[in-house]
Amino acid sequence: MKVAVIGGGPAGVAFLDSLVQSEVWAGEPLDITIFEPARLARGRAYRKDLDCALVNRQAGYMSVREGDRGHFLRWLREAPVGRSLDDVAVESFVSRRVFGDYLVAHLASCRARAERLGWRVVVRPEPVLDVAPAGGGALVRTAGGAERFDHAVLCMGTGEPADPYRLTGAPGFHPDPYPLATVLPQAVGRGHVVVLGTGLSAVDVVLGLLTLGHEGPITLVSRRGVLPGVRTPQRDHELRHLTVEAVDRLVLCDGRLRLSELWRLFQQEVRAAGADPVAELAWLGPGVPAHDHLRHQLDIIDDNPMQAVMMAALHRVKLRAWRALAERSQRFLVASHNTRLKAVYNPMPPRSARTLLGAMESGRLAVSSSVIDVGARSSGGFEVSVAGGARVPHADVVIGTTRQGLATASGTARPLLEAMTASGSAVPHPLGGVRVRPGTGELLSAAGRPQPSLRAVGELTSGEVYYAGSLFAVVHAAAAVARALSEQDGPEPSTPIDLSGVNA
């Protein structure tokens, strides 16, 4: 079997890991080509950068191996980074650079294992320009020519920030904060830095500026001004109301899941866990100062029922619920509630929250909501316009971190997707990314048919499955695709594909 892996980031590593771990392929001469024009293994998130950029999940739960959540922690404890890290706790938050080191090391060990199995694994440091189905396989085109594979797996990952105010080219505007180590020194000083967005990348920028000794004020601006919540210690939470069975019952009655019903189940679940969902969500509503929300999150760090319910729901019922909603309900959910949902399911490490809170309390950091425009001034710097008359002092530097939609393609992913869309081998999903069959990742054709030789993993599938870009979701999807290939092309039938866990 000849496989093209398009994108050699964490999804590509997880996919290769699943293949080399599977016994199905023992004795088979697999031929795998990884196309990666940028950073092999690290992807966008885990590149070499400032150490204050932390993984937002505890070390004991970040793993590139499906079903083995201690895999990264064991690697850390074996001191591969030049000093003993054997005291790293399960619940600690490490820098994303270190997680990148792990991905690089693990890719090397997967390649070594593949070699021992007699496989051929080649890395081609060039972008793929087009992929099309061809004679039961896939034709992969790069600038150097076209090559036929039995399967192409798209692992192109997350896009760069959007530029909603069209500031690209304005002196002092940085459209992308990464790498922090290169971008932020250009902003450090006494000037006022405005960060577009209040999500995890905006948190990275604040931590980076403070680490580098920035002395001027920093303002995070967005329409809603909602900061991520704070990650609580990992605990399993059993869902009693918001379950797959409950969703299925509602679908049986109404044909569709109504948002009002989903909200009712969520509220029941949060109440059963001991919190008032309306009061909890009010912290994320208009008029609540960001530092009050952050302080509240730190106050409930040991018992945050809404976060526990949200995480359990993401893992166990998300896919079923998302796909049971009518498209207009999905659109409404994304347009009206995604920011607040993300604040709950994409929280920051407590250490980051404490640093932000300290900066707010000392007057060095502010968060501003209701931003309607940011414009470059002809005299230099930037004007920030806020609805309702609040004033944000003019900015010397603006750094973009906002992203639009559920899945955006940028950089080398964009021309590839444009070519695939133009030829009909990929169909855009109205909410972002491309149409796929959940669980197997097969791209759907214009006629709605699954194309078994073209598959996708990760953020590209977010429109179809909602929130597919976290490491956990990426690893799970990569393993499901690897299993699907063994079902399809394996020498002997393996165990049936298990779709039960593809919710996360």
Ligand SMILES: Cc1cc2nc3c(=O)[nH]c(=O)nc-3n(C[C@H](O)[C@H](O)[C@H](O)COP(=O)(O)OP(=O)(O)OC[C@H]3O[C@@H](n4cnc5c(N)ncnc54)[C@H](O)[C@@H]3O)c2cc1C
């Ligand atoms: C800044 C940042 C921080 C994050 N932090 C966390 C975190 O703490 N915890 C967590 O769970 N998740 C985090 N994430 C989510 C993150 O996206 C996933 O954890 C994971 O890195 C996604 O891996 P991926 O391989 O799907 O995508 P990516 O890491 O984006 O890798 C995709 C690769 O595809 C390559 N590529 C693109 N187009 C082409 C082409 N045409 N041809 C060939 N190759 C191509 C790119 O060069 C890239 O290397 C973060 C994301 C970002 C952006």
